[in-house]
Amino acid sequence: MVDDRPLAQRLHLDLPLLFGILLLAGLGFVVLYSAGGQDAALLVRQGIRLLMAIGIMFLVALVPPRHLAFWAPWLYGASILLLLAVLFVGDVGKGAQRWLDLRVIRFQPSEMVKITVPAMVAWFLAERPLPPRFLSIMTAGLIILVPTVLIARQPDLGTALLVAASGALVLLLAGIGWRLIGVVTVLLGACAPILWYLMHDYQRQRVLTFLNPESDPLGSGYHIIQSKIAIGSGGLYGKGWLNGTQSHLDFLPERSTDFIFAVFGEEFGLLGALVLLGLYLLVIGRGLVITAGAQDTFGRLLGGSLILTFFVYVFVNVGMVTGLLPVVGVPLPLVSYGGTSLVSLMAAFGILMSVHTHRRLLSG
Amino acid sequence: MSPGITLKDKARESLLLRNRVIVALLVVLTLTVGLLVRLVYLQVLSHDLFATLSENNRVKIVPIPPTRGLIFDRNGVVLAQNQPSFTLEVVPEAVEDMEATLQGLAEIVDLREADLERFRRLLKGRRRFEGIPLRFRLDEEDVARFAVNRHRFPGVDIEARLTRHYPLGPAGAHVVGYVGRIDEQELQRLDAADYSGTSHLGKTGVEKAYEDELHGKVGFKHVETNAQGRTLRVLERSAPVPGNDLELNIDVLLQATAEQALGSENGAVVAIEPQTGAVLALVSTPTFDPNLFVNGIDAEDYAALQTSVDRPLFNRALRGQYPPGSTVKPFMALIGLETEATTPDEETWCGGFYQLPGRSHRYRDWKRVGHGHVDMNTAIQQSCDVYFYELALELGIDRMHDFMSRFGFGRETGVDIGGEVAGVMPSREWKRRMRNQPWYPGETLITGIGQGFTLTTPLQLAEATASLALRGRRLQPRVVRALSDPETGARSILPVAELPPVVAKLDSHWNRIIQGMVDVAHSARGTARRIGKDSPYHIAGKTGTAQVFGIGQDEKYDAEQLDKRLRDHALFIAFAPVEKPRIAVAVLVENGGSGSRAAAPIARRVLDHYLLRDAVET
Numbered sequence: 001m002v003d004d005r006p007l008a009q010r011l012h013l014d015l016p017l018l019f020g021i022l023l024l025a026g027l028g029f030v031v032l033y034s035a036g037g038q039d040a041a042l043l044v045r046q047g048i049r050l051l052m053a054i055g056i057m058f059l060v061a062l063v064p065p066r067h068l069a070f071w072a073p074w075l076y077g078a079s080i081l082l083l084l085a086v087l088f089v090g091d092v093g094k095g096a097q098r099w100l101d102l103r104v105i106r107f108q109p110s111e112m113v114k115i116t117v118p119a120m121v122a123w124f125l126a127e128r129p130l131p132p133r134f135l136s137i138m139t140a141g142l143i144i145l146v147p148t149v150l151i152a153r154q155p156d157l158g159t160a161l162l163v164a165a166s167g168a169l170v171l172l173l174a175g176i177g178w179r180l181i182g183v184v185t186v187l188l189g190a191c192a193p194i195l196w197y198l199m200h201d202y203q204r205q206r207v208l209t210f211l212n213p214e215s216d217p218l219g220s221g222y223h224i225i226q227s228k229i230a231i232g233s234g235g236l237y238g239k240g241w242l243n244g245t246q247s248h249l250d251f252l253p254e255r256s257t258d259f260i261f262a263v264f265g266e267e268f269g270l271l272g273a274l275v276l277l278g279l280y281l282l283v284i285g286r287g288l289v290i291t292a293g294a295q296d297t298f299g300r301l302l303g304g305s306l307i308l309t310f311f312v313y314v315f316v317n318v319g320m321v322t323g324l325l326p327v328v329g330v331p332l333p334l335v336s337y338g339g340t341s342l343v344s345l346m347a348a349f350g351i352l353m354s355v356h357t358h359r360r361l362l363s364g
Numbered sequence: 365m366s367p368g369i370t371l372k373d374k375a376r377e378s379l380l381l382r383n384r385v386i387v388a389l390l391v392v393l394t395l396t397v398g399l400l401v402r403l404v405y406l407q408v409l410s411h412d413l414f415a416t417l418s419e420n421n422r423v424k425i426v427p428i429p430p431t432r433g434l435i436f437d438r439n440g441v442v443l444a445q446n447q448p449s450f451t452l453e454v455v456p457e458a459v460e461d462m463e464a465t466l467q468g469l470a471e472i473v474d475l476r477e478a479d480l481e482r483f484r485r486l487l488k489g490r491r492r493f494e495g496i497p498l499r500f501r502l503d504e505e506d507v508a509r510f511a512v513n514r515h516r517f518p519g520v521d522i523e524a525r526l527t528r529h530y531p532l533g534p535a536g537a538h539v540v541g542y543v544g545r546i547d548e549q550e551l552q553r554l555d556a557a558d559y560s561g562t563s564h565l566g567k568t569g570v571e572k573a574y575e576d577e578l579h580g581k582v583g584f585k586h587v588e589t590n591a592q593g594r595t596l597r598v599l600e601r602s603a604p605v606p607g608n609d610l611e612l613n614i615d616v617l618l619q620a621t622a623e624q625a626l627g628s629e630n631g632a633v634v635a636i637e638p639q640t641g642a643v644l645a646l647v648s649t650p651t652f653d654p655n656l657f658v659n660g661i662d663a664e665d666y667a668a669l670q671t672s673v674d675r676p677l678f679n680r681a682l683r684g685q686y687p688p689g690s691t692v693k694p695f696m697a698l699i700g701l702e703t704e705a706t707t708p709d710e711e712t713w714c715g716g717f718y719q720l721p722g723r724s725h726r727y728r729d730w731k732r733v734g735h736g737h738v739d740m741n742t743a744i745q746q747s748c749d750v751y752f753y754e755l756a757l758e759l760g761i762d763r764m765h766d767f768m769s770r771f772g773f774g775r776e777t778g779v780d781i782g783g784e785v786a787g788v789m790p791s792r793e794w795k796r797r798m799r800n801q802p803w804y805p806g807e808t809l810i811t812g813i814g815q816g817f818t819l820t821t822p823l824q825l826a827e828a829t830a831s832l833a834l835r836g837r838r839l840q841p842r843v844v845r846a847l848s849d850p851e852t853g854a855r856s857i858l859p860v861a862e863l864p865p866v867v868a869k870l871d872s873h874w875n876r877i878i879q880g881m882v883d884v885a886h887s888a889r890g891t892a893r894r895i896g897k898d899s900p901y902h903i904a905g906k907t908g909t910a911q912v913f914g915i916g917q918d919e920k921y922d923a924e925q926l927d928k929r930l931r932d933h934a935l936f937i938a939f940a941p942v943e944k945p946r947i948a949v950a951v952l953v954e955n956g957g958s959g960s961r962a963a964a965p966i967a968r969r970v971l972d973h974y975l976l977r978d979a980v981e982t
Contacts, residue, residue, distance in 0.1 A: 130377045173388070175380040232406040232414025270407040277396060284392060292385045300381050308388055315395050322402045 012061040012357040014290065020283040021334065021349060025050055027276060028260075028335035034242045035263040036337065046337055053346035060350025064358045065299040068351065069123050075112075076120035076143070082109035083150040110159045111344045113147045114309070115351070117163050121170040122301035130297065131175035140171055155200060158328040165312055169305040173291075210326030223259065227321050231265035238269030258329060260336050261321045276335075277318075284311050290356040299355035306348040424589050427561030430580030431526060431850075433607035435540055435570060437616040438642075438845060443540050444571065446526035450502040452510065453495035456487060458519030465517055466498075472513055473506045475499060482660045486545070495523060497563075500659050528564060528658050534651040535620050538679045539612070539643075539781070539843060541569020542654035558582050561604075567657070568679075570610065570843060573781040577847055580607035608847040611855075613642035621973040622647040625966040631953040632680040634826035635970060638939065638948050640860050641830070641839030643779065644974065646823070648680040682784040685819035686952060689908030689959065690747045691937045692768070692814035694832065694877045696755055697740055699767045701873040705758040708740045708876050714750035720757070720805055727753055727809050730909070744880030745890045747907060749813050756812025761803055764811060765791035770866045771828040772838070773820060779841040780858075787824055790817035815911055825950035829937040832881075833904075833945035835874040836866035878904050882942055891960045892936070895968040901975055905938030905967065907959030931955040936963035940971050947974050 008015050029043055036042040086109050121140045125132050132140070144167030152160035172181070196204065210224070233239070265273055287307030294300040310333060317332040319325035331338055333345050406414065435444035452473060459465050466483075469475060479499050486496050498520075502510075507522055514521070528543045543564040546554070550565055559565075561582050566572035583604030588596045622633040626649045635645040650672075656665055669677050678684070700706040716734035717726040729735070729749040735742065743751035756764065769775065774789025788794070790811060792803040810816040823841065831838045840861040848855040868874055881904035885896025891907045910933040934956030939948040949967050956962030 130380060173381060173384045175377075175384060228406060229414050229417045231403070232410050233418035235407055235411045235415065265403070265407065270403055273403050273407075274400070277399065281392070281396060285389075288385055288389055288392075292382055297377060297381075304381075304385060304388065308392070311392050311395075315399065318399050319402075322399070322406060324399075324402055 009357060011058065012353055013058070014061075014286070014353040014356045017283065017286050017290070017349060017353060017356075020279060020286060024276075024279050024283065024334040027279065030241065031260060031264045031267065031335065032337055034267060035260050038242065042337065049342055053342040056343055057346040057350035057353070060347050061353035061357065063354055065294075065296060065302075065351075065355050068119065068302070068354065069126065069296075069298045072116070072119040072123040076116045079109055079112045079116040080147060080150070083113065083147055085109070087150065087153060108340055110151045110154070110156060110163070111340055113151065113163050114159075114166060114341075114344045115306075115347055117144060117147055118166045118170050118305040118309070119302055121167050122298050122305065125170065125174045126296070126298040126301060131177065132171070137171065137176055137180070140167070144168065157199070158330055161328075162309065162312065162316075162330070166305050166309040169308045170301050173301055173304045173308075207326050210323075223327055224323050227259055227262040228323050230262040231322060234266040234269045234272075236270050238265070238267045238272050241267055243267060257336050257338055258317065258327075258331055259321055261318055261332050264335075265321075277314075280311075280314050284308075284314075287352055290352050293359075294355045295359050299358075303352045303355045306351060310345070310348065424587050424595075426585050426587050426595075428583035428585055428601070428604045429526075429561035429563070430582055430604035431606040432528065432543075432564075433578040433580065433609045433847075433850065435578075435610045435612065437536075437612050437614045437619075438644075439615065439617075441616050442531055443536055443612070443614075443616065445529050445531065447529040448524060449500060449527045450507050451497045451523050451525050451527075452499045452502060452506075453497050453521055453523045454483075455495050455519045455521075460518070465520060468516060469498070469510075469520065472509050473499060473502065478662050481663070486660070495521070497659070500527065525563075530654045532616065532620075533653045533655060535623060536614065536616055537569075537651045537654045538648045538681065539569055539614055539619075539646045540654065541571035541573075541781075542567055542657040543571050544657050545660055564658070568783065570612065570781050573783075574610055574844060578607040578610065581605035606850050609850050610844050611846040611848065612843055613637070613640075613644060613845045614646065614843065615644050615974070617977075618970065618974055619645040619647055622966070622970050623649060623651065625969045626953065629953050629956060629962070630674050630680070631951070631956065631963075631966075632684060632822040633949065633951050633966065633970060634681050634822045635947055635949045635974070636826045636830045636841055638830040638833040638839070638945050641827075641841050642845060643841050643843045644947060645970070646681045646843065648678070648682075648684070650674050650676040652676040679783065680952065680954070681822045682779070682781075683821065684952070684954075685785060685787050685821060686933050686935070686954075687816070687818055687910040688773075688814040688820045688825060689910035689933070689935055690749075690814055691825060691906045691908035691935050691950075691959075692812075692818070693744055693747065693752055694881055694906055695768060695771060695828070696752055696759075696764070696812055697744055697877045697880065698868065698873060699759055699764060700740070700755050701870075701876065702767070702868060703759060703763060706740065706755055711737045711739050712743070712748075712751045712754050714738050714748050716750070718750045718753040718809065720809070725806070727806070740876060741880045741883060744877065744906070745883040745887055747884075747891050752812045753809045756808050757805065759808075759812075761808045761811060762791055764808070765789055765794075770864070771831055772824055772863070773818070773828065775824075777823055777827050777841050778861075778863075779823060779843065781843045784823060785821060787821050788817055788819040814908060822950045822952045825935070825937055825952075826948055829939055829950055830945075830948035831866060832874075832878065833939035833948050835871070835878075836868060838863040838865050878942065881906055881938075885938070892964040894960065895964045899940075899968065899971075901941040901971075902943065903938050903940045903968075903971065904942045905936060905964065907964060908935030908937070909933070909957075909959045910935060912955065929955055931957050934959045934962035936960075936967045938964075938967050938971065940975060947971060 029046070032046060033040075033043055120143050124140060124143060125136060128136055144164055148160045148164045148167075151163060199207075264276060268275075284307055287303065287310070291300050291304035291307060294303055313330055313333045316325060316328065316330045317336075320327055320330065331341055333341065432446055434442060434446070437443055452469070454465070456462065466475075466480065475498065483496060483498050502522065510522055530537070530540065530542070544567045545563055546559070546565045551559075554565075558579075558581060562579065566575040566578065571578065581604060583602050585601040586599040588599055618635060622635070622645050626633065626647065629649065631649055633645060633647040634643065636643055652669055656662075701708070714729060714735040714737075716732050717728050719726055727749075730747070734750065735746055735748040738746070738748045738751050740751075742748065765774075768789050774787055776784050776786045790807070795801055795803050795807075795817070807816050811818055827838070827841055840863055842858060842860065844858060846855050846857040882902055884890040884907065885892045885899070885903040885905050887893065890896065892903075892905050895905075896903055912930055912932060932955070934951075934953040936951045936959050937949070939945045947970075949970050951963040951967045951970070953962040953966070
């Protein structure tokens with residue numbers, strides 16, 4: 001039988017989503033060139049990483065959601081084992097034990113967990129009627145808690161919280177009652193002192209500095225102060241591409257990675273920021289449309305959680321860079337330099353495309 | 365469950381999910397609006413504030429280079445220090461028109477052609493935002509003139525820097541070494557953070573070998589700068605940790621005496637204190653002025669040093685390899701006793717030459733008429749070659765190699781400043797490996813008198829002589845005695861390392877050969893009787909005269925030079941006082957002709973300085 005569907009459909013690609021991703025990545029290259037000191041080699045490296053990640057997205061998109069659902073528990077189990085392996089035999093990089101060196105490849109299992117945790121929770125809940133009953137909620141909570149704790153012990157509090165959030169989003173989408181959400185929120189608030197006690201010094205310092213950056217202008221408050229100056233001085237139209245003085249004269253550390261939005265804000269101003277956020281919203285909007293139109297519960301839950309987690313990244317990064325949130329090591333997706341989170345990001349988009357393009361046209 | 369209920373559940377689920385998605389969308393939009401509000405606050409409402417801050421109040425982190433440790437000799441004489449000086453520096457990133465700037469500067473401050481040449485050279489291969497020095501040692505007038513015109517030259521400034529200075533100049537240059545600007549390759553290997561403020565690195569000698577101890581740790585200061593990068597004020601300072609001072613074992617007056625004694629000859633003197641392995645002097649002549657290298661030596665000066673036939677930059681004490689000549693004879697004699705190949709009283713007839721059994725080739729003695737009947741003591745004292753040809757044949761090259769290796773011949777001594785070579789102590793195996801040839805008996809003979817393939821460095825000879833003084837006990841030579849922390853004054857003495865000793869079967873073996881060496885200087889016919897005649901202390905020594913084989917070099921010489929370069933090298937090893945040795949010395953005079961005429965008197969002057977001066981002081 002000749003397959004005469006359009007190419008995009010055969011490849012299981014969702015063109016609007018792909019388009020939005022590519023636009024964002026393109027904008028990312030533009031600002032990365034400036035932030036990286038006009039280093040063409042940097043762009044090439046990032047470009048290669050991006051191509052490989054897009055390749056992964058294509059591959060994942062080909063897998064139908066019911067296969068993803070079948071493999072979810074196995075992958076989850078494997079990722080737990082890998083997290084345990086990291087804790088016991090992992091490599092240390094940047095002061096935390098996050099990496100596994102498998103001679104051929106070096107990777108962070110916590111990246112894998114960003115997909116497997118919501119997938120597992122989604123699989124678990126999809127089997128049961130929604131909204132989930134109390135016992136199911138508790139079990140889901142456990143599914144989320146175990147990897148979260150393992151990551152937090154690396155120590156990597158930022159990623160741990162994001163993983164927990166992605167799992168929690170599945171629960172929220174699955175329809176747990178508002179009252180329950182309220183109760184849990186209050187409980188978490190009450191837990192704050194315990195969390196404070198458990199935090200490392202530098203993590204506490206970050207929170208304190210966030211609350212008052214001027215108290216430590218040359219230490220950890222430095223990032224926030226410099227970032228705000230950079231963004232603020234950009235004004236409405238920005239200083240122009242490659243003209244970011246603040247971010248270029250070695251004043252803004254991490255300017256190619258976590259703080260790249262500061263370079264963006266300085267060079268393209270408020271209008272540029274509007275364009276960037278607009279693009280993110282388009283991508284997120286498309287993701288939510290896909291989620292709403294998905295046919296099976298698993299696809300909806302997982303897809304929705306993944307796209308909303310994407311938003312969380314954007315919100316946390318921009319919030320941190322503008323001084324609304326404490327400094328946590330969260331990169332700006334598709335724009336920041338670096339490849340580790342790019343893979344899980346593109347895999348997530350691949351899943352969304354898969355969910356969308358594997359719909360069977362049912363009658364009724 | 366019946367299909368009906370499932371369907372209804374599905375529909376209800378869809379609705380539920382759709383509701384949640386809408387809620388999610390609303391939350392997303394709200395939060396995004398929140399971000400936009402924040403951005404409006406920063407970029408519109410507070411724009412003026414931040415724009416001003418961005419222009420005027422930038423905070424820069426500037427490294428503070430640590431003060432390099434000083435180097436002293438064992439009596440506290442300063443060999444290397446840091447002198448403050450004003451340097452004119454340029455940060456190319458901050459300069460718009462380099463040529464115009466340079467021209468403008470030339471009108472205000474004296475700039476030589478060499479300065480500009482060096483400046484252009486340094487422009488390549490340096491770190492971003494690093495200041496490149498244009499001119500050193502500005503005087504106060506220059507500084508004042510520039511200060512008045514400073515505003516015309518963005519990116520140019522005067523820096524007060526500490527420059528390394530060697531107050532004694534050429535004396536001890538080969539031991540102390542010198543520092544020079546860090547080049548690209550070195551930059552790759554260094555810890556960039558720790559060296560971020562440092563411009564110079566030890567290149568040779570003690571300066572290089574102890575770079576880590578001398579360097580210290582970099583400090584930082586946070587400064588407020590304006591748009592042009594000019595420092596407005598210092599906000600915070602984290603002090604650097606100064607490098608440790610080094611106390612050397614070297615006695616610089618002894619070093620100077622040895623250098624003077626060598627005079628205009630090319631050569632080396634190494635003096636060691638046997639009990640501790642302390643290197644008291646490490647001399648190589650000709651020497652050079654290390655101060656020339658500190659700030660980038662002029663191309664002309666460097667060419668002069670490099671191409672000079674006498675090779676002043678070459679450290680002969682550590683890297684010069686010479687046949688030891690007759691200085692090996694005491695060691696050979698010891699081997700003879702140890703292996704029972706001979707006894708002290710066994711006599712040999714020396715008629716002025718030796719022949720291998722059944723061969724006609726004559727191996728000559730330096731004394732054409734021969735020494736007559738010689739026993740071991742006479743053979744050492746008068747340096748009879750025939751005696752040792754015969755002994756060598758009896759011992760065989762492999763036993764000689766084995767024994768001599770125990771004294772460190774053919775091996776690096778492991779001296780702490782490094783940069784030495786191992787020399788050669790040949791053996792059958794060595795010749796196979798290096799030349800793929802069998803060993804010939806004639807080669808054994810000449811090895812027995814320290815010729816042939818054998819090569820030693822003056823340091824090795826001195827160390828082996830020190831071991832003789834201690835009757836086989838061996839210590840690793842050390843140039844640096846102690847480190848001291850300039851802030852706390854805490855002094856840490858570096859440990860002395862014992863090497864595997866040479867053990868003799870009988871004490872009397874040592875006695876015999878040492879007596880032979882004493883007679884070299886103090887008996888009527890000893891080859892060094894001239895220096896032992898009037899000495900107030902007893903010297904045990906051995907002369908050596910090493911034939912020069914034409915070691916080819918690429919340079920051309922004129923006839924006069926050619927002659928000199930074919931003359932024998934003169935060597936002398938000694939320790940004194942024999943009863944309680946306090947110093948062991950090895951002297952080498954390149955092409956000096958005769959060990960007793962050229963090298964021994966130098967050794968006597970060195971010993972006099974060390975032993976008599978102290979006697980006077982006590």
